[in-house]
Structure formats: C-alpha cells, structure tokens
Amino acid sequence: MDRPSLPPLPIFDTIPEGMDAEIVLMGDNPIQHISVTSAVGDVAAVSSKNTKVTNFNDAYDVAKFPYSFVLDKRAPIQQIDFIGDESIKGIKVTYRKPDRTTVSVVHGKKPPEGSPCLKLTEDEIITLVAGNAGMTPNGVNAVLQLKFCFLNKATSEIKTSPVFGNPSRDSALFYAAGPVMAFMGKSTPEYLLSLALVMADEPVDEAGL
Template sequence: MDRLSPSPLPMFNTIPAGKNPEIILMGKNPIQNISITSAVGDVAAVSSESTTVTDFNDAYDIAKFPYSFLLDKRAPIQQIDFTGDKSIKGIRVTYRKRDHTTVSVVHGKKPPEGSPCLKLTDAEIITLVAGNAGMTCDGPVKAILQLKFCSLNKDTSEIKTSPVFGNPSRDPPLFYAAGPVMAFMGKSTPEYLLSLALVMADGPVDEAGL
C-alpha cells in the first residue's frame, strides 16, 4: 500500500494589506514558521441544493492568526471528540487559549456526550497525525474515514499513540503528517468531515514562540 505524505509545507504567513508584519508576527504573542499541510479528502467539495459545505480554518477563526495567535502555543489542543464508526462524521476540537480559558468548535456532525476522544494535558502536543480518506460505506461521499495521533509530553518526553478513531479498515490510501499541530482546517457538511489540513509549527514551540 502506498503511503501518501503531504507535499512540502508552504509558509502560512499572509500579511493583510496595510498591516505591519512586525506587529503581526512579532507582537505580544509571537509565533514563527506557521505552515499548512496539503488537504486530504474531498478538497473540491462545494455546496449544492441538498448539502451545505462549510470551509473552516481554526487558525484564523479561533487563533486569529496572522493578526495574533490567541492559543496556548505550547499545548494548543486540549481535547478532540469524534463521532462515526464507518467514517469520521464529525469532530469537536477544544482549544486552550493563552488566557487559560478554552474554546470548542464542531466540524461536521456534533459528537454526542461520551463519544470517543483524545485528551491531552497542558504539557502535551500532537506531533503526528495519520489516517485514511476515501469513499464512505454508507453513501457515495468522499470523506475522512480514520484518524490516529501521536503526542509528545514536553515535560517527560513521553510519546503516546492514540487509538484509531473512525473506520479501523486500512484499505483506502493512508495519509500522514508530522510536526507540532497548532490547529485544523478543512471542509465539512452537517453529516461528514469531508477534508482536513493541519496548521503546524515547523518545530517545537516554546513560551517565546520559537
């Protein structure tokens, strides 16, 4: 089986017209070398009369990058809840903010209470994401079928591997990406997580944003 790795990570450093790059990237909460992976899944999906497709970008909508970076850079993700067994029908991502509060956002079908989840401590960061994308079993929909994660505890150097979320089958092509995960991007409908891209830092992020 071929292993499909993302294309080289393009720099995610667009500066809005009229804004000072030094203020945006080197202000009170600096972060350098933010990049995004290639998207996997149905990257061409658009809304139709029967289905609404939503494009999401948590780096922009939640972290407010490139204007700032409101998330805790050392451990931006607290928890990810999942729903769906034949595919990833939806995720709820709970982000840590730098003011010690949290904010949650749902992409796709809302996971019910008690759903399978990935929990991370305030010393842990996701360092690798792997999964499968392809046609779902319950309809002609191209979507994210499976996700699995590795995380690093920065205090103890312990590496953890998560269970498989979604479809346990490995038949569709595998995708993976390595690097500290800051946030998620992609496309979703009310019933499916159609595509996914990862917003990453090119190296471990410390308190200074380096």
C-alpha cells in the first residue's frame, strides 16, 4: 500500500515581530519576503565529549541576511556536492555572487572531488526539495535522502535531480516548495544531522521579489 504524502513543512516569517522591515532588509535591492521551513532530522542534537555538533546558517553566515543579501538573488546556488549512500553524510554548497564569483561551504563530511552533485546554471533555481530523514544503520538520526526539482527561468523547463543518499523511502518523507536561497541545519564531522531551507516566496529578480 502506498503511503500517503505528508503536507508541506510549515514556514514562518524571519523578520522579528515589532522590528522595522526597512532596517532588517537593508541593501539596494532587498529581498522582501523570506521564509524558513521547519528543520528535519535531529533538531535537538548537541555536542558531547565524543561528537562535536555544528549549527550552520548560510543565510546569515554567507548571505549576511537579514542585514543584506550578498548572493545572486536570481540564482544563488551554483552547485551542491554530496557524500554518503546510506545517508547524507555531508554536502558542499557553492553559492553564486552577483559578480559571478562563488563561495563554498561544507556541512558534515566533505565530499571529495568527483562526488555526485547537482549543478545549476545562472538561469536555474531550486523550486522543490524532497527527501527522507530518520535513523541510519549506525543509529544516528540524520538526513537520509535528498532530491530536487529546479526551474530554468529562461526556458520555463523544469528538471528533476537524481536521488542523493539512501534511495529507500521507508523513513518519514519531507518536502517543501519555493525558490531555495540558502541552507540551515546541524552537522557533525561525519553526518548531516538536520536541514532547514531558507526560501523566497516566489522567483527572484534583480529588484528583489
């Protein structure tokens, strides 16, 4: 029997209540509407004597949001490299800046050269992320699988990526739709423990939304 699809993850506004949006969203071309999905995976993980847990927020650390947004708003993600077969052990995200330079960050175990990857052109933006999160064979609560849909805004062509990580669908399904601007979550040196998506409400152009 097919399992029923779960509803999309809830989203919430990242502008703090009572704070002036003109102050929060500085810059010549501010992004006006940003939302963040609820995290999936081990959202409660903390460092222990044996394992260091790192909290990452690329929207803040890389894009400098909410005080600015130093990435290319139209197509902020250039490439995502993956490592892991029974789970997503790590990702390397390469972000694109408006001047066409890039900045890369690794979350979890570093994927080696030649790892499976998702490559996006300057016209392409991720519009949907789906996957599974749950226990690995080693008993670690982590992100097991990721799959992406992405849109070519020049041609309106929609493409689907291969499955990265564990191809099984036995664990809980998650998915979220909307242009992906950056990633947040928790990781260790060996696993991508949890993941949340920083998303825009609709495709972004040079003027913001």
